[in-house]
Amino acid sequence: MIRFDQVSKRYEGGHEALSQLSFEVAEGEMAFVTGHSGAGKSTLLKLLALIERPTHGHIVLDGQPLAKIRAAGIPKLRRRIGMVFQDHRLLLDRSVFANVELPLVIGGIAPQERGRRVRAALEKVGLLDYERQLPVSLSTGEQQRVGIARAIVARPALLIADEPTGNLDPQLAVEIMELFAGFRQVGTTVLVASHDLPLIKRMRKRVVVLDHGRLVADVAAEEVL
Amino acid sequence: MIRFDQVSKRYEGGHEALSQLSFEVAEGEMAFVTGHSGAGKSTLLKLLALIERPTHGHIVLDGQPLAKIRAAGIPKLRRRIGMVFQDHRLLLDRSVFANVELPLVIGGIAPQERGRRVRAALEKVGLLDYERQLPVSLSTGEQQRVGIARAIVARPALLIADEPTGNLDPQLAVEIMELFAGFRQVGTTVLVASHDLPLIKRMRKRVVVLDHGRLVADVAAEEVL
Amino acid sequence: MNASVETPAGEAPEAERSRHSRARPVASWREHHGWSAAASLRRLAARPFGTLLTVAVMGLALALPLTFYLLLGNVQHLGDALGRNPAIGVFLQPGQPGATAQLLAKQIGERPDVATVTLKTPQQGMDELSKMQGFSDALRSLDDNPLPYVLVVQPKDGLDATAVGHLTDDLRALHGVDMVQDSGSWRQRLDALLGVGDRAVLILAGLLALAALLVVGNTVRVDIASRAEEIGVLMLVGASRAFVRRPYLYAGIWYGLFSGVLAVLLALLVEWSLAGPVAQLSQAYGGTLRVGGLPPWLLLAVPLAAAALGWLGARLVSAWQLRKAA
């Protein structure tokens, strides 16, 4: 599903955020990316959604080299990816319902079907009662969960989540992670960036460890302790 | 230093975020506020900085009833408080240095003195090299640390931090918490909202536990295990 | 919270998504157009003060050329009436018989640049002269009428000074004509004045057209700039550029439409407030002056053209702004 091949990313005027990264994630696999603050976790996920382009190396997604996708093709790629952003990225002047509905509107799903799916997604993150509220009237953790609902509502083939539990209490964090793990059953590949080591250990999934942009460890699910 | 007296907060059109909350924090004490997502932690801190007003009850800060402070008096109050926001709240078009310098500019500190203090604060959060960068070119955890530097730079009498380590790796989180604990030595009162139970346990400070806006436990430092 | 195992239906997610998205592209496209039009309208309504200011500025910028059109039309009207070329006096040589005079009058009357020709007999001339006090006694004492035939030639309305000059020259060259009397210098002055007016109106119209364009562009630019974050989010969840841009194009159309309506209303207000002085002027002309108002088709065309202008401005600026977005 995902292949990184000697990928490096240097931001303009910045140091190298990722250096010669190579790894693969199989279809339907769930993996964690971890590392210290500034290690390059978010950068790695951004490369997958073409929010940033690598300065060196190749990324292949679902058999398709990302370098071949021009600006006009990006929306189509992003519609196949569900993404949870570290800073939520909600539309502040639209209701929770409208925010979660967004990928379905863009995907051209019929209204009745949309309503059904949005409510199913909101229920999964425990926010069914908040459907009519504006994001500003939610606590930060609630906003984060709206972002999660939006990422899963269109049943994407690839789900990437950047620190999806940074503002959630431990119990809720585990529930969300188990929700993600459940997507495996329908063949969705899941990649989660997180610094929550206790949670990662508990989930017992594959872990990719970054340190200053380098891959320093790639621990298979069975080896996590 | 802080006294909550039967404080309730009901948001417009929302449910009760805080219900009849009563507790005190002594000068120079450090305390954690914890609870599930949406329990009311942020609301509690916002009441202290007069970002919100309680619907019932009284809050007394440093002997001064907050209800007596009119709109024109709020800036003066806030200059005595250092606050770390859950969503960072940085000025995106100004450098890291300018962001951290802000409370000193507002407080009317002389430029040379400002430079010295800003660098000291940045050093404490490990961002001395990032002084000239804009916040957008930082990782989320780095942005969070800029917010922390800004909160401590003016050496406030009261430091309130809302989920200050939500985007930091465990090691860095501990370092930041120890930085906060160090302020005790100069008499600064510190109140931290956090859901990171392992970290709270490790710090061995007083813990106030909220559940749906109610105070359900108030554990003294010695009793934390 | 129901955090776990009510996972999505058993089919592969990709297959299901495409089943929906490909089945109804036209319906969903049409739906989004409707939504964009309504949503952009709702957004304008959500900040009435700002919308009002914008529409007011744009409306004024559009109203000004319209008002100019109105004023210029009326002033040209007035100018034509006021500047109606004065009659030219053609004095025939003394002793020319009445028949020659009548022939000449007919001949001149057939020219395309001549409106009317009036023949004044020597007797009529004498009568006029006698009516002027101070002459009566003196002239009455003449036994023979020394006055010639005179043709009073009224040039067509709207001839300029050069054309009148040609006419005068032609008349002077006619056989039997002694002298031609016209008031060329007055005509020259008015034309020079109208020249200044024309140039001034041209300059002002140019400035105003530029202002209207700038206002439309600036408003939409600011609109988009203030929603940079929203646009970023939309692009991140896979919206195409056309999708993102649609509400702004509709906003441009709404701004234009409302501004156009406001401009028409303002122009009508000006027309109405001009009615007084124009009536007064008309009276000075003995009621012969038609008052030119705004033609009805313009009242409809201006809002439509303004809407098109708004759409165009929004399109240009949005293309430019969105190129900067991811």
Place this chain on the structure above:
Amino acid sequence: MNASVETPAGEAPEAERSRHSRARPVASWREHHGWSAAASLRRLAARPFGTLLTVAVMGLALALPLTFYLLLGNVQHLGDALGRNPAIGVFLQPGQPGATAQLLAKQIGERPDVATVTLKTPQQGMDELSKMQGFSDALRSLDDNPLPYVLVVQPKDGLDATAVGHLTDDLRALHGVDMVQDSGSWRQRLDALLGVGDRAVLILAGLLALAALLVVGNTVRVDIASRAEEIGVLMLVGASRAFVRRPYLYAGIWYGLFSGVLAVLLALLVEWSLAGPVAQLSQAYGGTLRVGGLPPWLLLAVPLAAAALGWLGARLVSAWQLRKAA
């Protein structure tokens, strides 16, 4: 990272803070003014396209009244010159002696509403009349001159129709005057025309003043709205309202200043482009027409007034917008 024990100096933080903040309030206030002025200028420079658009719109809105001032001044000039009251012919009763005529001429010439009085003797009248062909033979045959003395009275420039009417009435009432000949209706027409022009210019000036005000207000409103987040942050870290507002007030001043300069440049451009037609017109008047330009003090006053206007607009809107912020 040096996360721990280089804690702040041993003194109490409160004491230290107040030592600094109270020691230099004036210096820090002055420093922030300088910073605000520079920072707002830097912000404008950071988005040159948007700033240019705003300044262009504001500048045009200011240039239009200025251009009107220029045009109106020149047109009134022209109107006065064009509408120079035609001379009034005062025919004395036949038989009045030359001494009476000279007395009357002196008497009339002393009136404040009269520019010049020219005395025409019967002989001069006869000479004029004889120059008109067609009369020469007839008149030469008269042995006695039947013409009266005529006074040609030139009213002062700028008298309106009513004043000229008064003058005519007064002249008519003078002893020894037989008949007074003036061209009142022409004068009435011009006054009516100028009445329409005055009203139209008044309306346009009103609209333009409104437009200028709206543009300033709207620009600052949008500026503040687009920085709502920044303002929120500033308030959260304890900035007073005056502190928050300062850069916007300076931005208003800059916008106003630049727009004012642009307006002056545009007006000078218009003045320059009008020079051609006005010279032409001047020629038609035999070079007697002075061309009215913009007075130099205005070139300085407009940018300053515009800066004040920008500041005022920014102040009004910022007060309104900041009331909505926390």
